[in-house]
Amino acid sequence: MLMLIYKILQSFVEPSVFIGIIFVIGLFYFFNNKKEGKYLIGLGIILYFLFSYGPFTNFLLSGLEGQYDKLPSERVSEADIIVIFSGGGISSQLRVDEAIRLYHLKNKESRIIFSGSSPLSDYGEGQLFKDYLIERGVDGEDIEIEDQSRNTYENALNVKEIIGEKSFFLVTADSHMPRSIETCKELGLNPIPAVADSQSVAVNDVLDYFPSGYNLYNADLAIHEYLGLWFYRFYY
Numbered sequence: 001m002l003m004l005i006y007k008i009l010q011s012f013v014e015p016s017v018f019i020g021i022i023f024v025i026g027l028f029y030f031f032n033n034k035k036e037g038k039y040l041i042g043l044g045i046i047l048y049f050l051f052s053y054g055p056f057t058n059f060l061l062s063g064l065e066g067q068y069d070k071l072p073s074e075r076v077s078e079a080d081i082i083v084i085f086s087g088g089g090i091s092s093q094l095r096v097d098e099a100i101r102l103y104h105l106k107n108k109e110s111r112i113i114f115s116g117s118s119p120l121s122d123y124g125e126g127q128l129f130k131d132y133l134i135e136r137g138v139d140g141e142d143i144e145i146e147d148q149s150r151n152t153y154e155n156a157l158n159v160k161e162i163i164g165e166k167s168f169f170l171v172t173a174d175s176h177m178p179r180s181i182e183t184c185k186e187l188g189l190n191p192i193p194a195v196a197d198s199q200s201v202a203v204n205d206v207l208d209y210f211p212s213g214y215n216l217y218n219a220d221l222a223i224h225e226y227l228g229l230w231f232y233r234f235y236y
Contacts, residue, residue, distance in 0.1 A: 052213065055203055071192070071193070080111065082103060082112045083115060083163075085155045085176065110142065165190055
C-alpha cells in the first residue's frame, strides 16, 4: 500500500503535472467568474517559468549529478561484469551505448546484464536492446536480460541474485546514480559507478535563459530522483 501511495505521489509532485493541475483549476475558477482563477493562473505561469528555466533546473540537478565521473579507460580492469539499469527510451540507449564502450575497451572479455522492464513494449525493452548490442559487436552469449524489475530497488535485488557480491560496473544516468549506488550498497552489492549521461545544460547565450520543455523535463527528473532517494531511505 505504501509503495502505491509513493507511486501516486511521485507522479503528482512532478512540476509538469502539478503546474498543469493548477492551470486547470485556475481556468475552472476563471470561467466561473471567481477572482481565485486569476491568482491560480498567475501562479501557474510563474511556476512554469521557474521550472523550465535552465539555471534553476541545473541547480536542482546539481544535488544529484557530478558525484561520479564517466569511467576512464584505465579502470576497465576492475570488473568483468557490466550492469545496465534501464531508464526507458533514449535514456536507456545512452546507457547501452556506454556499456558497449566498456565492453570493447575490455576487448569483449566481459558480460553485460540489462536489468529492467518496460510496460509500454510488448517485445520488451531488454530484448530490443539485446538486438542493438549484438548489432554493435557484442557477442550474444555475453548478454543477459533481467526483465522482472520494475524499479531501482528491484534492479539491485534481482542483479544480486545473478552475480552475488562480485564487483561490477553499474551503468546508469548521472542523476540516477546516487540512488542506484546507495540501493546497491544497502543490499551488499559492489558497484563501480560508470556514468552514461548527464542532463544539465550549458548556459552560453541569452536564448538559454528562455523557458523550454527540455528544462521542464529535467525538473521532473530531478524531483523524481529526490523523492525516490528519500522514499528508499525510509521504506527499505
